[in-house]
Amino acid sequence: MSLLFKGARLVDPAVGLDKVADLLVADGAIAAIGERLECDGAEVREMQGKVIVPGLVDIHVHFRDPGFEYKEDLISGSAAAAHGGFTDVCVMPNTNPTCDTESGVEYILSKARDAHVRIHPVGAITVGLQGKALAEIGSMSAAGAVAFSDDGRGVQSDSMMRRAMDYVKMFGKGIMSHCQVDDLSGTGVVNEGTASTRLGLAGWPAAAEEIQIGRDIALCELTRCKLHIQHITTRGGIEAVANAKAKGLPVTCEVTPHHLFLTQDDITNSYDTSLKVNPPLRRAEDAEALAEALNDGTIDCIATDHAPHALHEKALEFELAPFGMVGLETSLGLVLTNLVATGRITLSRMVELMAINPREIAGLPQVRLEEGASADLTIIDPEVEWTVDARDFLSKSVNSGFIGAELKGKATDLFIAGEPVMVDGVVL
Amino acid sequence: MGIVKSKHLLEIGDFTPSEIMSILDLARSFKEVNDRAIKKLPTLRGRTIVNMFLEPSTRTRTSFEIAAKRLSADAVNMSGSTSSTTKGESLVDTAKTLSAMNCDIVVVRHRYAGAPRILADNMSAHIINGGDGKHQHPTQTLLDLFTMREHFGHLDGLNVAIVGDIAHSRVFGSLAPALKALGANPIAVAPPTLLPARPDVLGAEVSWSLDEVIPEADVLYMLRIQQERLDDAPFPTLREYANLFGLDARRAAKMKDDAIVMHPGPMNRGVEVSSEIADDPRMLVLDQVNAGVAVRMAVMYALIGGEKDELAV
Numbered sequence: 001m002s003l004l005f006k007g008a009r010l011v012d013p014a015v016g017l018d019k020v021a022d023l024l025v026a027d028g029a030i031a032a033i034g035e036r037l038e039c040d041g042a043e044v045r046e047m048q049g050k051v052i053v054p055g056l057v058d059i060h061v062h063f064r065d066p067g068f069e070y071k072e073d074l075i076s077g078s079a080a081a082a083h084g085g086f087t088d089v090c091v092m093p094n095t096n097p098t099c100d101t102e103s104g105v106e107y108i109l110s111k112a113r114d115a116h117v118r119i120h121p122v123g124a125i126t127v128g129l130q131g132k133a134l135a136e137i138g139s140m141s142a143a144g145a146v147a148f149s150d151d152g153r154g155v156q157s158d159s160m161m162r163r164a165m166d167y168v169k170m171f172g173k174g175i176m177s178h179c180q181v182d183d184l185s186g187t188g189v190v191n192e193g194t195a196s197t198r199l200g201l202a203g204w205p206a207a208a209e210e211i212q213i214g215r216d217i218a219l220c221e222l223t224r225c226k227l228h229i230q231h232i233t234t235r236g237g238i239e240a241v242a243n244a245k246a247k248g249l250p251v252t253c254e255v256t257p258h259h260l261f262l263t264q265d266d267i268t269n270s271y272d273t274s275l276k277v278n279p280p281l282r283r284a285e286d287a288e289a290l291a292e293a294l295n296d297g298t299i300d301c302i303a304t305d306h307a308p309h310a311l312h313e314k315a316l317e318f319e320l321a322p323f324g325m326v327g328l329e330t331s332l333g334l335v336l337t338n339l340v341a342t343g344r345i346t347l348s349r350m351v352e353l354m355a356i357n358p359r360e361i362a363g364l365p366q367v368r369l370e371e372g373a374s375a376d377l378t379i380i381d382p383e384v385e386w387t388v389d390a391r392d393f394l395s396k397s398v399n400s401g402f403i404g405a406e407l408k409g410k411a412t413d414l415f416i417a418g419e420p421v422m423v424d425g426v427v428l
Numbered sequence: 429m430g431i432v433k434s435k436h437l438l439e440i441g442d443f444t445p446s447e448i449m450s451i452l453d454l455a456r457s458f459k460e461v462n463d464r465a466i467k468k469l470p471t472l473r474g475r476t477i478v479n480m481f482l483e484p485s486t487r488t489r490t491s492f493e494i495a496a497k498r499l500s501a502d503a504v505n506m507s508g509s510t511s512s513t514t515k516g517e518s519l520v521d522t523a524k525t526l527s528a529m530n531c532d533i534v535v536v537r538h539r540y541a542g543a544p545r546i547l548a549d550n551m552s553a554h555i556i557n558g559g560d561g562k563h564q565h566p567t568q569t570l571l572d573l574f575t576m577r578e579h580f581g582h583l584d585g586l587n588v589a590i591v592g593d594i595a596h597s598r599v600f601g602s603l604a605p606a607l608k609a610l611g612a613n614p615i616a617v618a619p620p621t622l623l624p625a626r627p628d629v630l631g632a633e634v635s636w637s638l639d640e641v642i643p644e645a646d647v648l649y650m651l652r653i654q655q656e657r658l659d660d661a662p663f664p665t666l667r668e669y670a671n672l673f674g675l676d677a678r679r680a681a682k683m684k685d686d687a688i689v690m691h692p693g694p695m696n697r698g699v700e701v702s703s704e705i706a707d708d709p710r711m712l713v714l715d716q717v718n719a720g721v722a723v724r725m726a727v728m729y730a731l732i733g734g735e736k737d738e739l740a741v
Contacts, residue, residue, distance in 0.1 A: 192625045193625045193626055194625070194626045194629045196624065196625055196626075197624040197625050197626040197627065197629050197630060198626075198629050198630070199541055199542065199563060200541040200560070200561050200562035200563025200564065200598060200601050201541050201561075201562070201563075202562075203624075203625055205625075269438070269439060269441075269542070269545065270545060271541070271542030271545055271546075312518065315518060315520050316518060316519065316520075317519060317538070317540035317541075317542060317543050317546065318540065318541060318542050319540045319541065319561065320540065
């Protein structure tokens with residue numbers, strides 16, 4: 001079965017492509033790219049005004065499965081991913097039980113066969129995320145874990161982190177590091193600064209993140225293990241990563257849409273718990289530094305830290321509510337509206353940040369817009385205007401800080417290996 | 429027109445500066461009633477006021493209860509030393525349950541910031557914040573302002589040094605912005621280990637030296653050092669704290685002639701204030717407590733929609 005997409009703008013900087021052309025898919029792969037393609041028997045889809053890019057990837061999501069399926073599960077999470085335009089996601093291991101064994105990885109991969117998108121497990125660095133003993137990283141790697149992380153908390157012991165990095169590099173994989181010195185972030189729930197003072201809430205200072213970023217970079221220099229800094233939020237963190245890159249260290253980092261587009265000033269005396277995230281929303285000048293770093297290459301990718309929580313869990317006192325917000329179904333729209341439409345980044349840079357670089361970081365096979373490549377395609381309508389409405393989410397949870405946001409641009413269609421996953425905004 | 433526009437008193441900013449002054453005027457009328465032999469007014473007869481104190485408190489709860497009863501309201505006390513969630517019920521459900529009982533005013537004391545907002549969003553009653561976490565304690569602020577105004581005759585231009593554990597103080601959280609809004613100068617006096625990150629957003633200047641501030645201060649507002657905070661070791665010893673930030677007779681000798689000392693109570697004699705100062709005529713802690721009942725009567729009356737002219741006292 002063949003599919004012929006007519007007249008879309010094709011964007012893939014990896015092959016130097018940004019032009020309006022036709023794209024033919026046959027047998028799950030891209031069969032041809034060119035002007036006025038014809039193919040007998042192919043289903044023709046008119047794509048004028050649309051943009052086709054390599055399938056988007058989110059390397060930082062929480063699908064809560066096993067253990068917290070009332071918040072999300074691998075299937076519902078994958079539907080949310082497809083709805084947001086993602087063909088691939090990396091799921092974090094802080095489930096119950098923790099994904100810290102070969103069988104944990106196998107459970108995810110086995111359930112993922114029925115999922116809407118490709119799901120790649122990230123294994124725990126330490127047993128139970130306790131920071132005390134190395135998990136069976138070799139077995140998990142062999143079973144299909146793409147990287148290792150104790151996400152949700154930082155590895156507190158310096159020697160444990162050093163050992164983990166030395167060990168992980170043996171398998172050719174990297175560490176994804178959640179940077180947080182517990183001793184300094186303490187009971188903090190918002191940025192230490194104006195928000196903590198105004199709201200009478202314990203502060204989580206930038207230094208608690210930056211100290212551990214600095215430590216991990218020093219350990220990267222010592223061990224030469226691939227290091228990916230998760231959800232970076234501060235100007236100081238950006239400076240540290242930029243310095244590490246200038247030294248040629250194998251360091252990458254990601255930023256979330258909420259740290260780019262929200263700040264501590266958005267947390268008002270309504271104490272909206274959907275804005276309680278870890279690390280916390282920072283200052284406006286930090287958000288500005290993050291946006292600048294998207295273009296200069298310091299930030300490698302955008303990842304959502306999609307963190308679903310049930311309504312009743314978030315409908316609590318701010319200090320008691322869990323950290324995190326969902327992000328898969330708003331990420332692309334936010335980036336198109338706030339970064340691409342405003343001219344802060346180009347569409348090509350967006351493809352680097354949301355497709356090419358995340359695949360590189362997670363060690364996933366690259367998907368190119370070229371003949372012979374797997375037809376993993378995200379099709380975007382850059383003009384459609386829409387309002388973020390919780391009722392439209394396919395995620396089981398609605399704890400978004402962007403409900404009501406008016407956005408322009410979203411994914412309308414999604415193909416994985418040539419198979420339709422979403423058509424005209426409807427996930428199949 | 430009512431005395432205040434806001435339905436609730438969740439934070440001090442719910443009242444405009446002129447509304448605050450009206451409340452203080454009204455409180456003066458109620459204070460006169462409190463000095464009579466027969467202290468009861470029929471004003472809130474038939475109204476139900478719930479004092480929901482989910483954190484231990486004796487003086488504030490008693491003050492609200494007396495205030496409600498002096499206005500002839502039916503006052504019910506709900507207490508608990510733990511948050512509702514540890515009992516398996518969320519604050520949202522507690523609010524809805526209480527709302528179904530048709531109470532008119534709920535006074536809430538809670539260990540977490542923003543809890544009064546959750547009640548306001550989930551029930552029909554007027555909510556009065558009786559102290560939420562480290563956030564605010566607006567009726568304490570009103571009684572503090574009342575006490576200062578009774579003494580000085582005005583609030584604008586007063587230099588008010590608030591001394592001690594600013595970082596964990598809901599008293600400071602509402603007093604500093606109110607003073608600023610009313611034209612006074614709040615000064616946070618504390619070691620940096622007991623200061624919040626940005627006292628300026630609450631309108632306060634900062635000093636690390638009590639000795640430098642005393643000669644300029646009209647009010648020395650001494651905050652209580654809470655023993656449970658000492659686990660964080662924000663200063664080496666109580667002895668050193670008292671040496672640097674305690675008010676004793678030697679320091680008090682440097683006070684301006686007309687200056688006063690205030691305290692939210694209960695006092696730690698020998699820590700933030702020496703025993704001598706605790707009993708000094710310049711220490712107005714009991715005036716504050718006395719004003720507390722009148723101010724809380726005024727707030728209840730104003731929130732329920734009372735008019736100044738309707739009040740026959």
